[in-house]
Amino acid sequence: MEQFEALEQIHTPIWIYDFDQQSIFWANSAALLLWEAETLTELLNRDLKTGMSQAVKTTLDTYRKQFELGECFRKWWNITPKQIHKRVLCDFSGVELEEGRLAMLVHALSEESYLRSNLAFSDGSNLSLLFDQSGYLLSANDAFQQFYPIALTHLSTLTGSPQRADKWLTEAQVRGEVEKETNLTINDQSYNFRIIANWVKNKNQLLLQLTDISQQKKQILAAQFEANHDCLTELYNRRGLLTQANSWTQTQHSFHLVFIDLDGFKMINDTYGHGQGDTLLIAVARRLQQSLPEALALARFGGDEFVALLPVQESLCEKLANINQLLRAPYQLRSGITVSVNASLGSTTFNSQEPLPVETLIQYAGYAMHKAKKQGKNRYQVFTSDLAQAISRKSQIRHYLSTALESDQFSLHYQPIFCCQSGKLYGAEALLRWHDDTLGNIPPAEFIPIAEDSGQIVALGDWVIQHALEQLSQWQIRDDQEFVVSINVSRIQLHSGFSTRLAQLIERYQVKPSQIAIELTESCMVYKMEEVKQWLSELSQIGVKIYLDDFGTGYSSLSVLQQLPIDVVKLDKSFVQSSQEGGLAIIQATAAICEKLGLAVVAEGIEEEYQKELLCQNNYSYLQGYLFSRPIPAKQFSQRYLL
Ligand code: C2E
Ligand code: CA
């Protein structure tokens, strides 16, 4: 026994089982505890023979054969020392005793009671059943009888049919050992087992060693479901949809991918709380499921974004309009709350002849959806080659824009603004110009939104202010001349440090604050109103003017006018240029409101003499437009207007 003394150092139970004596040959101290033994002698003398089922005996025989082949394995093992049932995860291997006989070394890794919560399988493993060659049960071990109390006399009761039982018997007989995972119904309950079937040749018996993996299977299925589904709506999540869509690209000639985004969902979330928001999202998911029974897959990508894969259909536009209409119908949330939401939809089509990766399809459908949203929400948009071109142009601009500032590709043009009554120059609007050698002249309406998107507008905007102020400082303006340079500022530039920076630059270029105006659009004002109010009053305190640009195109115009320190309102050019009655009504209404509030009004976009007449009649203070001059370089501007 000396040869095993080293094993005494190990703190987990180890013992050696003597196949021939059918008793324990040696055990370390930890094993004594596991076996409920007071002393080693007591354990070694313990009778394990009596009461050992034939199934266990045969199992041990197969282990012995495996050890002879040099194999070792890990299994759950049941022991019942002193009537205490224990399940232990053990490593089994063969070990040679001094006299050359083969014994079994068992190393208990852990008792199930410790592991139960961590391990996938909690039911039986190392269940053994022994059948004769005709399939009649010879023996079942205790564990099997304990966990699966069925009247089992023949293999067919287990397999469900005599044919299947025959198949198992033949298979094992022919192949010696068969390993399989299978579903068995025991007492009307369904279980998943991993089964190793051994044919005991010399006795013509079938030994089944079963491990119940039902829990494990269930957990795997649950984990798979969770990984691929959105837990709120139980639709697929992004990952699940990608898997589905990828598999459809293999089997379908074509299909549509529709991106659906709710308009104004954030407001519902903010107003009624996230709980009600969730209720709404679930209701939207159910409506989609009901109305799109033909859908190949439905998913929620998080937030209020849904994606549907639809079989290809000629009436796609009709379908998209239908989805839109269906989602628009009111939703009943918590009792008494009824809300309505609109949706914007974008779609693209997979075509096996020109297969695009699913990620790209999602991106395209997303672009189309954004376009629908931009066009006024509650719409659908099919992804077209025009849109593809626009996207590639946009990404090209984004790319070139990133180096344009350091390559000094920008300049400022100035467009004069005149006083309506006197006809004299009142000021100029500084407008940014970009020339790139490859792309040519890119209009600001095209690159400013991209710069805003990428955040580059902050640096670019600062450049604009510096150059406008520098220019202003160089122009010789008479002391008695009123002259205001107005500078466009994006919402993103406006933050708590903005007025300090502006004051710094005013100081650096030694210009009069009263000669500077900041043009902001209405959309700057509505979001985070309180903060904006604070920043604007800081600007007023410096002494710069504030112009409200593109008036009439945004929302909540009137309240903005009343609450913020605005000096001048610039009516959007679309009204000046509108030939419709509505345009005239707005021209007149804006004049009336501004007069009441004591604000000056600039009319932009005047191209025709009659427009000028009309605006002067309506008491507009200042006029700007191509009729007087296009935006021109600084030098030209000063030659024309300042000398
Ligand atoms: P905006 O602020 O409304 O500027 C007026 C736009 O109307 C200018 O276009 C100007 O050239 C154009 N315009 C002036 N008179 C007429 C006219 O009689 N008829 C027509 N059809 N158009 C006229 P531009 O220079 O292409 O600028 C477009 C927009 O880009 C600007 O609209 C402004 O929103 C933005 N932008 C330009 N420069 C800057 C800048 O430095 N910073 C920021 N953040 N935005 C800028
Ligand atoms: Ca402007």
Ligand code: CA
């Ligand atoms: Ca404008």
